[in-house]
Amino acid sequence: xxxxxxxxxxxxxxxxxxxxxxxxxxxxxxxxxxxxxxxxxxxxxxxxxxxxxxxxxxxxxxxxxxxxxxxxxxxxxxxxxxxxxxxxxxxxxxxxxxxxxxxxxxxxxxxxxxxxxxxxxx
Numbered sequence: 164x165x166x167x168x169x170x171x172x173x174x175x176x177x178x179x180x181x182x183x184x185x186x187x188x189x190x191x192x193x194x195x196x197x198x199x200x201x202x203x204x205x206x207x208x209x210x211x212x213x214x215x216x217x218x219x220x221x222x223x224x225x226x227x228x229x230x231x232x233x234x235x236x237x238x239x240x241x242x243x244x245x246x247x248x249x250x251x252x253x254x255x256x257x258x259x260x261x262x263x264x265x266x267x268x269x270x271x272x273x274x275x276x277x278x279x280x281x282x283x284x285x
Contacts, residue, residue: 172270177208179277180215186281188222192246193231195223203228205243212263215273218251219259242283 184202191200200222206213213219221243223232232239244252265273 169270172267172274173265176215176270176273176277179274179281180217183217183277183280184220185222187217190222191224191227192221193215193223193227196227198224200224201228201278203232205240205247206259210259211257211265212261213259215277216235216255216258218247219255221246277280 181202185200188200199222202220203223204214205219205221208214217224248253
C-alpha cells in the first residue's frame with residue numbers, strides 16, 4: 164500500500180512541477196512563443212535528485228521542445244547552461260547523478276512547497 168501512495172505522490176508532484184514551470188515562464192523560453200508550452204526537464208525525470216528542482220525545468224513550445232530540445236540534446240544543454248547560469252547548471256549537473264530515493268515525507272514536503280509557491284504566483 165505504501166508503494167502505491169508513493170507512486171501517486173510522485174505523479175501528483177510531477178504535475179505540480181510542470182504547472183509551476185509553465186506558470187513561472189509563461190512563454191517559450193527559447194523562441195518567445197506565447198502559445199501552448201510544456202515543461203521540459205534539462206536533466207531527465209529519471210534523475211530523482213533533481214526531478215522536481217524548479218531550476219531543472221524550462222517552458223518550451225512544442226516545436227522547441229520536440230524538434231530542438233529532444234533532437235539536439237547537446238545544443239539544448241549549451242543553451243540551458245547559459246539560460247540558468249554556470250553556477251546553477253553545475254549544481255544541477257553534480258546533483259543529477261546522486262542516488263536519491265525519496266521518502267513519502269520528502270514527496271509530501273515537495274508537494275506542500277509547490278502548493279504554497281503556486282498560491283504566491285497567483
